[in-house]
Amino acid sequence: MIHDQAKYTRDGEDVHEPLLAEKGETTVDVTESSPLPDDLTRDELTLPEPSEPEIARHYTRLSQMNWAIDSGPYPLGSCTMKYNPKFTEDVAADPNAAVHPDRSERSVQGTLELQYRLQEFLASIGGMDAVTLQPPAGAAGEFTGILVAKAYHEHHGNDRSEVVIPASAHGTNFATAATAGYDVVELPSGEDGRVDVEALEAAVGDDTAALMLTNPNTVGLFERDIAEIADIVHDAGGLLYYDGANLNALLGRGRPGDMGFDVMHYNVHKTFATPHGGGGPGAGPVGVVDELAEFLPSPQVREGSGGSGYERFEPDHTIGKVHGFTGNWLVLIKTYAYIARLGDEGLADAAAKAVLNANYLAERIDLDVPHGPFHHEFAATAGDRDAADVAKRMLDFGVHPPTTKWPEMVPEAMLTEPTEIENKSSLDDLAAAFNLAYADTDEALDTAPNRTAAGRIDQVGAARNPRLSWQALDEE
């Protein structure tokens, strides 16, 4: 398959779509119009003032220069790009859901009820006892979970300074631990790509606050020794943190709570198909076992006694807030709708088809996959080809390429996660794109992509000479 992306040219020159500012700007004299004294206002404001038809055309053209899951396969490993069911948008747009967060409890019983129901869904799916919906993204969920762990240790008089993280983990894990004030102890991967239990035993001790673990890990392998890993961490007095990035592989077949994890986050744009919106918003609810529930952010929602409806409450030793209000609520409504649509069988089937798709695709590509048995994603190696170049060439073939050059344990990695939404023929197309690009000439790889709105972009130049606004372009 070949894909030519939309682009707009004039007289043979690529012009793309001009910036709004290039279409014209208007300057408004603020001091003249403002009821405020001049010394409290700015002098003027200069911004584009396009008409509505111009705005519609501008953003429609921009959208045509943007790949999306509704355009075609988007198998970014560890990103779980699923189809986003349309009806969830309509559920979230309910005008009765548009309420202010400072409303009284009694006047927002509906919203509190849906929060409560979603907490219950997520607790059941994760095998956890209590859930907060407040963290606004996965990394914010990690931060919340680690703060909860820290509060737990401090409450019990334990001064622990380290968080242990496998080398193959997402970068957010390391950054989160550092943001929470912990030293990071990086755990090298075992030869089979999993946690090396002996290395773990050597790494944990009195200073260990937590082990952060992704399971299946970032090359799709299930940590078979998880029960032993949990014992090692717990025996040292540490907590076990579950990074929910790969939960899609486990739905209905394994729950972090049953594996000994004490605290976890859910990535709702991954596992529960809320749209990623070109970078966000996500939501990163956090689940914990009973012993940690008293440290969760405030407020939590529970059923009142005696049928009095739902109420907010502050956990006894709360860490306080991690978002100014209640997080990305509109995203969480979509999460509820997705989970309710699938139910038990649908959730388990999503995992089953996701794992089948990854295995089928791996079977169809000519690249080696060093580690297995993998689940929902696999890390192929481009061998002596440059994985980033192979990916650029794939852009010409009507697919989005996988995540490249990560995790580092696989040389020239192409981390691939097709998710459950692709059927056999689209996986065959995806495999063809892999194989064509992988076998292509050096020249073809060096000069790709050719059919996208922009050709290969100079990344080094972008960083060396940062131009981050249309004002910066004007200065040239």
Place this chain on the structure above:
Amino acid sequence: MSGRGRGTPYAPHTDAETAAMLDAVGVDDEAALFDIPSDVAFDGAFGIEPRTEREIREECSRIFGRNRDLVEFLGRGHYGHYVPSIVDHLSDRAEFLTSYTQYQPEISQGFLQALFEYQSMLVELTGLPIANCSMYDAATALGEAATLADRVRSTSGDAVLVPEHLREGKREVLANYCAGAGLTIETYPMDDGIADIDALGDRVGDDVVMVYAENPTVRGCIEERLAAIGDLASDVDALFALGSDVVSLSVLERPADVGADVVVGEAGVLGLPTAYGMGLGIFACREEYLRQVPGRLVGASEDARGDRAYTLTLQTREQHIRKERATSNICTNQAWVALRAAIHAATLGPSGLVDLANDCVREAADLADRIDELSGAVAPVHDRHHLREFVVRVDQPAPAIATDLEAAGFAVHVLDDHLLQVCVTDLNAGQVDGLVAAFGEVI
């Protein structure tokens, strides 16, 4: 469309395709592909009944119908303004809504350009040359400003100074970011609703890494001595962080003109409906902090054809490259909300933005005057200029008055035993007659 009880409706496999794929992989069923030891396996019984699409829409509509239909005169950091229909229609285009972070810029030019334009709008509004393409919300952006201050300031101390009038929740978020960096938060007092500049002057010293002020304050007061606050901060080499929102910034003093080093706050006042507190965090700063900025930045570059093209840039600041030495742990941000805010801002244009902000000043003043005429109420409590909101002192207990107002169909804030706060924007301006009448009844 039912799909009920037959697995996920969003996996397209026919039984024949599934069989062919299992055959190609060399297993009898999907279960054989799972490498989960039996002692930690789960039987799949969550107890969640699948529903049809229609059933879920009816269920959620019924649940949300239990929210009372109140006219909200609520603000204190989360504000509703009318969002034009075009914002929904354009941002809901699947090419935007269902895309991922722009890790392959060549095929993602559209979203990158939209975010570049969003950054540019914030550069104009703040006067600062660098704006990232979003944080979660105002509170988390403030937390990130404090950790940036910790990194860039060489002062020996660890104090972050914040105003006495600050949302408690925002302070808690800030505290969670400060704790990891070893920073402590201290409060400086207010003088009739705005920063007490003398008290602040007495407090600042070498141990201060950041001074934070808001304009307008959480009580809706417009700060009158921002440049003096900026001078106090720069005298001790502390970072001056200013909190605001994109509507207020359209008319209030330009942060760059009062010495702000960092601007944080809310851009979700555009593009988002009242959304139970969901936001869009602003982060803008001076050029010298470019390599310490948290979050994603979109830059202009050139492609192989020599044409201008956009890309995420300076990613060596970020967690996926720099790990524990990253400037922040943020990954997923609020990009789609930024797109919506940019479309909303373009729809208003500078004239519409200035008109909207000016109306927020006039309507607050008018409503305060009307409430002040009622016996048993004084408004505004602070003798300052206001934007959107103001505080009311009532002779009767404030909680009881708020409860009575709610019974009459109006929601307002209770600050303490005798203080209420009222917020008016274009959304509820048409209902002020009703609010004033209800106030007259209940006080």
